[in-house]
Amino acid sequence: MFLAYLFLAGLVFGSFFNAAGRRIPAKISLITPRSSCPVCRRKLTFLELIPVLSYLFLQGRCRGCKSPVSIVYPAVELSAAMLFVLAGLRFGCQGELVIALALISLLLIVFVSDVVYMVIPDAILCFFLPFFVIGRVLVPLEPWHSSLTGAIAGFLLPLFTVVVTRNGIGGGDVKLFAVIGFVLGSRLIFLVFFLSAAAGTVLGIAGILAGKVKRREPMPFAPAILIGTLASCFYGQQLIDRYIQFMLV
Structure with missing residues (x-):
């Protein structure tokens, strides 16, 4: 159950990592506006935002304009899920697991940012640094x-x-x-x-x-x-x- 929870959490957070990696370098709020197709600008429904499954169900295309959706989206979501599980297997229920999960999160966000914009914003590094400092004080x-x-x-x-x-x-x-x-x-x-x-x-x-x-x-x-x-x-x-x-x- 613990590993299943980590897998599901990885899928959900992976979707957020995609949004953060694309929005932070462009200086767009992580809250608004809602996710939309970058081509036709149609707002995405809840069923179109389900990690990995939405991509497979829609065959990698926008439901409205049929333009292709980047493979980076499901790749990051699935990678986050698998890496969260691997971290759970490697470190178990201990403090080092939290640090590992935070490190995975940082790396996946900068992965998206660098692939899309060829930049690693200081804002992302500065956000995670206090967590790592506290983590290394405690562990x-x-x-x-x-x-x-x-x-x-x-x-x-x-x-x-x-x-x-x-x-x-x-x-x-x-x-x-x-x-x-x-x-x-x-x-x-x-x-x-x-x-x-x-x-x-x-x-x-x-x-x-x-x-x-x-x-x-x-x-x-x-x-x-x-x-x-x-x-x-x-x-x-x-x-x-x-x-x-x-x-x-």
């Missing part, structure tokens, strides 16, 4: 200063990349890494950065081969950060241990 990392050193490392690592590659990564990404470093600590932030860079390379090559991305054309980095962060959050210590074992063989 501290070991050692106690790991959050602070993680935040510093999370800021300096991508900043060094910006200097070397001359704006190869956005300022929003740099600040996002700092927040992630505070949440996961100094031990895991290096793994987050490495996995994010690797995921970004793979996604970039895949985008070029699929004809979706042009060479030397900027692309959203938040999807890669999401992959690297969640892999480190859920399996970071196991990955580090296996790497150490591999190096010692």
Whole structure:
């Protein structure tokens, strides 16, 4: 029942993440106006706002003008549901679960924002930061200063990349890494950065081969950060241990 609740909560919150990721960068209220089709501007009914199921029932098209609906909507909703369940399995009913759920929420919102607008607004990071600070006061990392050193490392690592590659990564990404470093600590932030860079390379090559991305054309980095962060959050210590074992063989 606990995992079922997390799954349903993920679906509902996933719908909100879509709205937040699209509205906050455009400086539109999260409350009004009601959700509508971006093409014909028709207000969506309750049955058209059911996570995932509405997309499947309407075959990915607006009920009014029949224009295609972005696959990002159901993808984020379903991803939120699955990640909430994975967090429940990984951390159980303890304080770390709340922090993990908040981190998942942040990453999915900035994912939408970066994919749609190529920007990670400070407003999103500033909203979540107090929750993470309170969370790490109540559920501290070991050692106690790991959050602070993680935040510093999370800021300096991508900043060094910006200097070397001359704006190869956005300022929003740099600040996002700092927040992630505070949440996961100094031990895991290096793994987050490495996995994010690797995921970004793979996604970039895949985008070029699929004809979706042009060479030397900027692309959203938040999807890669999401992959690297969640892999480190859920399996970071196991990955580090296996790497150490591999190096010692």
